Amino acid sequence: MATTTKQVLIAIIGAGGVGKCFLSQLTILAARRPTPKLNLCYISTSKKALFDQDYSAIGIENALQELAASSKAPMLLPQVADYLAAAPSKVVLVDNTSSQDVADAYPLFLSRGISIVTPNKKAFSGSYKLWQDIFTASSTSGAKVYHESSVGAGLPVISTLKDLVETGDEVTKIEGVFSGTMSFLFNSFAPVEGAGGQWSAEVKKAKGLGYTEPDPRDDLNGLDVARKLTILARLAGLPVESPTSFPVQSLIPKELETVASGDEFLEKLPAFDSQMEETKVAAEKQGKVVRFVGSIDVAAKSVKVGLEMFDRSHPIAALKGSDNIISFYTKRYGGNPLIIQGAGAGGEVTAMGVTSDLIKVLSQIV
Amino acid sequence: MATTTKQVLIAIIGAGGVGKCFLSQLTILAARRPTPKLNLCYISTSKKALFDQDYSAIGIENALQELAASSKAPMLLPQVADYLAAAPSKVVLVDNTSSQDVADAYPLFLSRGISIVTPNKKAFSGSYKLWQDIFTASSTSGAKVYHESSVGAGLPVISTLKDLVETGDEVTKIEGVFSGTMSFLFNSFAPVEGAGGQWSAEVKKAKGLGYTEPDPRDDLNGLDVARKLTILARLAGLPVESPTSFPVQSLIPKELETVASGDEFLEKLPAFDSQMEETKVAAEKQGKVVRFVGSIDVAAKSVKVGLEMFDRSHPIAALKGSDNIISFYTKRYGGNPLIIQGAGAGGEVTAMGVTSDLIKVLSQIV
Numbered sequence: 001m002a003t004t005t006k007q008v009l010i011a012i013i014g015a016g017g018v019g020k021c022f023l024s025q026l027t028i029l030a031a032r033r034p035t036p037k038l039n040l041c042y043i044s045t046s047k048k049a050l051f052d053q054d055y056s057a058i059g060i061e062n063a064l065q066e067l068a069a070s071s072k073a074p075m076l077l078p079q080v081a082d083y084l085a086a087a088p089s090k091v092v093l094v095d096n097t098s099s100q101d102v103a104d105a106y107p108l109f110l111s112r113g114i115s116i117v118t119p120n121k122k123a124f125s126g127s128y129k130l131w132q133d134i135f136t137a138s139s140t141s142g143a144k145v146y147h148e149s150s151v152g153a154g155l156p157v158i159s160t161l162k163d164l165v166e167t168g169d170e171v172t173k174i175e176g177v178f179s180g181t182m183s184f185l186f187n188s189f190a191p192v193e194g195a196g197g198q199w200s201a202e203v204k205k206a207k208g209l210g211y212t213e214p215d216p217r218d219d220l221n222g223l224d225v226a227r228k229l230t231i232l233a234r235l236a237g238l239p240v241e242s243p244t245s246f247p248v249q250s251l252i253p254k255e256l257e258t259v260a261s262g263d264e265f266l267e268k269l270p271a272f273d274s275q276m277e278e279t280k281v282a283a284e285k286q287g288k289v290v291r292f293v294g295s296i297d298v299a300a301k302s303v304k305v306g307l308e309m310f311d312r313s314h315p316i317a318a319l320k321g322s323d324n325i326i327s328f329y330t331k332r333y334g335g336n337p338l339i340i341q342g343a344g345a346g347g348e349v350t351a352m353g354v355t356s357d358l359i360k361v362l363s364q365i366v
Numbered sequence: 367m368a369t370t371t372k373q374v375l376i377a378i379i380g381a382g383g384v385g386k387c388f389l390s391q392l393t394i395l396a397a398r399r400p401t402p403k404l405n406l407c408y409i410s411t412s413k414k415a416l417f418d419q420d421y422s423a424i425g426i427e428n429a430l431q432e433l434a435a436s437s438k439a440p441m442l443l444p445q446v447a448d449y450l451a452a453a454p455s456k457v458v459l460v461d462n463t464s465s466q467d468v469a470d471a472y473p474l475f476l477s478r479g480i481s482i483v484t485p486n487k488k489a490f491s492g493s494y495k496l497w498q499d500i501f502t503a504s505s506t507s508g509a510k511v512y513h514e515s516s517v518g519a520g521l522p523v524i525s526t527l528k529d530l531v532e533t534g535d536e537v538t539k540i541e542g543v544f545s546g547t548m549s550f551l552f553n554s555f556a557p558v559e560g561a562g563g564q565w566s567a568e569v570k571k572a573k574g575l576g577y578t579e580p581d582p583r584d585d586l587n588g589l590d591v592a593r594k595l596t597i598l599a600r601l602a603g604l605p606v607e608s609p610t611s612f613p614v615q616s617l618i619p620k621e622l623e624t625v626a627s628g629d630e631f632l633e634k635l636p637a638f639d640s641q642m643e644e645t646k647v648a649a650e651k652q653g654k655v656v657r658f659v660g661s662i663d664v665a666a667k668s669v670k671v672g673l674e675m676f677d678r679s680h681p682i683a684a685l686k687g688s689d690n691i692i693s694f695y696t697k698r699y700g701g702n703p704l705i706i707q708g709a710g711a712g713g714e715v716t717a718m719g720v721t722s723d724l725i726k727v728l729s730q731i732v
Contacts, residue, residue, distance in 0.1 A: 028534040155704065156522045156529070163522070163722040168394040169714075192679075313558075318684065321702050332714040336689050338521065341681075342704035348535075349698050356529040363730050 006035075007089045008366060009055060010358075011042035011080070011114075014096030015064060018119055018149075021351035022096055027060050029355060036366050041087065043067055044074035051075075055087055077105040085112035090365050092358060095120050096351075104130065110137035110145060115365060117357035119149030119350050124234070125227035128241050131234055144361045149353030151178065151228045152324050152344040160340060161235050161328065170331040171236050175295040178228045180322035180345035181219040182292040184211050187319055190280050190289045192312045199276035200269040207266065211322060215262030220251040222292075225305045229294040233303050236296060240303060249306025251276075251292070283309040289317045315339060372401075373455045374732060375421060376724075377408035377446070377480075380462030381430060384485055384515075387717035388462055393426050395721060402732050407453065409433055410440035417441075421453055443471040451478035456731050458724060461486050462717075470496065476503035476511060481731060483723035485515030485716050490600070491593035494607050497600055510727045515719030517544065517594045518690050518710040526706060527601050527694065536697035537602045541661040544594045546688035546711035547585040548658040550577050553685055556646050556655045558678045565642035566635040573632065577688060581628030586617040588658075591671045595660040599669050602662060606669060615672025617642075617658070649675040655683045681705060 010026065012019065030038040039057035043050050050058055050067045058066065075083060084091045093109055095102050095118035103123035106116055107130075124131060124147055138145045151157045164171055177183045189202045197205070203220070206212050212219050226243035233240045240246065250257075252265075253272040259265050283290040288309040293316060296303050310317040319325050324344025327337035343349050376392065378385065396404040405423035409416050416424055416433045424432065441449060450457045459475055461468050461484035469489035472482055473496070490497060490513055504511045517523045530537055543549045555568045563571070569586070572578050578585050592609035599606045606612065616623075618631075619638040625631050649656040654675040659682060662669050676683040685691050690710025693703035709715050 025534050029532075154529075154533075154698070156526050156706075159525070160522050163520075163718070163725075166395075166725055167520075167718045167721040168391050169718060313684065315681075315684070315707075318679065318681070323702050332520070332712075332718060333709055336687050336708060338706075338708035340522075340704075340706055343699055343702060346698075352529070352533045352535060352698060355533040359529075359532055 007037040007039050008362060009039055009041040009084070009087050009089050009091045010094060011084055011091060012040065012063075012094045012096060013044050013074075013080075013102055014099075015043060015045050015067060016096065017347040018350045018354070019096035020064065021347040022094065022354050023060060023063055025351050025355040026358075029359070030060055033362075036362070038362075039089075041091070042080065042083065044080075046074065048072065049074040051083070053083075077102065078108065081105065081108050081112055081114065084109070084114050091115070092117060092361055092365075094118065094354060094358065095123075096354065098122060100126065106130075106145065107133040107137040110134065110143045111141055113141050113143050115144040115361050117146045117354050117361060119147065119153070119354055121150045121224075121227045121231065123147070124150055125230040125243050128234075128239055144364055146357035146360055147231075148357050149350045151231055152326060152340070153346065154349035154352035154356070155324060155326070155340050155342050155344055157326050157340055158231070158235065160338065161232060164328060164330055164332075164338075165236065169333075171298050171328060172331065173295065173297055173329040173337075174232055174236065174326065175293060175316070175329070175337075176326035177291060177316060177319055177324055178225045178294050178326070178344065179219065179292065180324060180343065181206060181212050181216075182225065183319055183324060183344075184209075184322040186289075186291050187321065189276070190283065190291075192289060192317055196280070198270070199273050200266070203269060204266055207262075215265065217252050217256075217262065217265055222248040222250050222305050225292070225294045229296060229303050229305055233296045233298075236298050238296070238298065238301055238303070246303040247306065248304070251307075279307060287312065291316055291319075315341070373403040373405050374728060375405055375407040375450070375453050375455050375457045376460060377450055377457060378406065378429075378460045378462060379410050379440075379446075379468055380460075380465075381409060381411050381433060382462065383713040384716045384720070385462035386430065387713040388460065388720050389426060389429055391717050391721040392724075395725070396426055399728075402455075402728070404728075405455075407457075408446065408449065412440065414438065415440040417449070419449075443468065444474065447471065447474050447478055447480065450475070450480050457481070458483060458727055458731075460484065460720060460724065461489075462720065464488060466492065472496075472511065473499040473503040476500060476509045477507055479507050479509050481510040481727045483512045483720050483727060485513065485519070485720055487516045487590075487593045487597065489513070490516055491596040491609050494600070494605055510730055512723035512726055513597075514723050515716045517597055518692060518706070519712060520715035520718035520722070521690060521692070521706050521708050521710055523692050523706055524597070524601065526704065527598060530694060530696055530698075530704075531602065535699075537664050537694060538697065539661065539663055539695040539703075540598055540602065540692065541659060541682070541695070541703075542692035543657060543682060543685055543690055544591045544660050544692070544710065545585065545658070546690060546709065547572060547578050547582075548591065549685055549690060549710075550575075550688040552655075552657050553687065555642070556649065556657075558655060558683055562646070564636070565639045566632070569635060570632055573628075581631065583618050583622075583628065583631055588614040588616050588671050591658070591660045595662060595669050595671055599662045599664075602664050604662070604664065604667055604669070612669040613672065614670070615658075617673075645673060653678065657682055657685075681707070
């Protein structure tokens with residue numbers, strides 16, 4: 001079947017950290033796959049775009065330089081949909097942004113036959129209606145939508161959960177550390193061996209190493225983890241309404257929620273170290289360590305995100321660096337869960353999830 | 367595209383432990399997927415077969431009972447290929463045997479457009495020529511071949527390695543415990559905490575629990591692990607000639623290689639316990655534990671299988687029960703590997719790998 005399709009057109013929105021890594025992976029992929037030819041027909045940032053009305057191919061290797069030199073503004077999203085729907089070949093849209101606006105347009109793109117691969121969590125962890133609209137549009141038009149990197153970056157988390165569900169296993173519980181930032185913070189603050197540092201000092205160190213968002217509160221509020229749990233819970237069959245519709249423990253002291261900047265937050269955080277220290281000591285008294293985890297109890301239909309205590313020998317306690325760990329408890333796997341572990345953030349591994357999704361889509365549409 | 371294809375025909379060879387579990391998963395899958403309809407057109411054991419020359423559908427739910435009552439002998443493999451190649455729809459052959467004969471016929475099936483899904487290790491760990499013939503036939507005809515369950519049963523091992531390679535990552539090393547039997551034996555014989563049992567007693571216990579082959583030497587010779595390593599090494603780009611073309615440590619004492627039966631072997635094994643005990647004590651003196659692992663050093667092009675020592679805090683040491691663990695070290699993942707862990711044997715989880723492969727093939731051929 002592949003021989004009947006001469007090219008597949010790729011359109012990319014977003015050229016930040018993940019977008020740059022994706023472009024370099026796409027360069028390798030395109031060089032390795034003579035048929036169908038992968039041709040880039042659109043690439044945009046929030047400020048600029050590169051495209052040609054007759055869909056002529058943009059050189060993938062030099063796309064970023066050409067984009068920087070382009071004087072074209074990005075099209076509005078409905079225009080992008082018109083442009084791609086009228087293309088002479090099948091099209092895959094790669095959304096490398098974390099934009100809610102782009103996510104909101106997925107049903108439009110899909111309904112017009114444009115497949116999507118993306119690490120954008122917003123599309124799958126926003127309102128349940130958007131989730132339904134996306135998958136209804138996909139199944140009606142036959143256009144594909146894959147989002148492996150929306151949870152655990154390149155780790156095979158979503159594909160594994162889908163395989164379990166589609167082959168008829170009964171997923172009973174999903175539990176894990178879903179944030180590289182939280183992983184790093186707790187592995188340093190409450191290590192399995194040794195004393196660990198002061199909470200505020202660890203947060204400062206993590207920010208210095210580039211492991212947190214510019215304002216660390218964007219990690220400490222737990223919303224990023226809540227979004228990932230929303231996605232997994234929905235795939236496991238729970239119609240979770242939104243990432244704020246279940247208990248999420250924020251690690252931002254109430255008094256610091258409204259301070260003006262991340263820097264001011266970091267300055268004032270040491271005054272609240274005793275709260276986290278108490279939690280750590282309480283765990284130690286039981287021979288345990290504290291970790292920031294998300295869990296889904298499928299039977300009880302409950303999802304929660306927050307601090308939990310684990311035995312020192314538990315795989316969640318033994319995690320290293322900024323690794324993620326995800327445990328799937330199922331009927332078939334019994335007492336010992338299926339576990340996936342490794343880096344769950346970073347440009348290259350996130351782009352890997354996007355590229356492998358693209359390969360899956362290509363195998364299905366050509 | 368799905369709507370243009372009315373049915374896909376499924377042919378099954380093998381109705382043992384995995385075959386039975388696969389049939390029950392296929393029942394669920396067929397019920398959930400109205401289009402294309404999945405119709406069973408052939409099922410056989412080594413003694414019997416069930417089929418109709420006009421390909422009329424066999425009821426999946428009652429296939430085993432009907433097969434038991436059938437008076438038809440199985441077709442010869444070239445006949446099966448003729449029968450399936452002449453079918454009025456696309457066909458997927460599910461090989462649930464561990465037969466070398468069936469494996470040897472894969473190039474024939476694939477060249478005639480018949481896709482294959484299977485847990486059969488023999489096809490992918492036999493001669494390198496067979497490996498090449500299989501994938502050449504597949505790429506020439508467009509028929510698909512998937513074998514997730516040939517390593518780690520339902521664990522996403524092969525799909526993950528393929529994703530890493532296809533997206534351009536550089537796999538530097540693969541290491542792990544690839545045998546549920548070996549995992550159970552060493553987790554009991556040399557646990558991280560406590561003294562552990564006598565070697566021969568643990569082997570006897572494992573056999574009593576059904577965790578070994580009828581003759582435990584078929585596990586202890588290391589060949590099963592060597593086959594899995596052969597498959598992964600080839601996927602990582604090493605043209606390994608066969609599972610006997612690299613060092614494989616056998617745990618069968620030389621003197622017991624030729625005793626007549628598994629029972630006699632178990633009877634005489636206690637006389638050799640001191641050898642394994644020495645290995646255990648040597649590890650303990652370094653604060654380590656001994657494990658039976660396979661490893662692939664891609665840069666050095668070396669593959670080996672045998673006993674190795676690990677720190678008590680190493681994920682391989684901390685394994686539980688009869689779990690497998692597979693660590694992928696790659697350029698992108700850096701110092702902390704991507705780890706997959708969980709049950710790597712058992713009918714249901716092995717069948718899960720086969721069923722999820724079938725779903726992948728269906729998404730590509732219809």
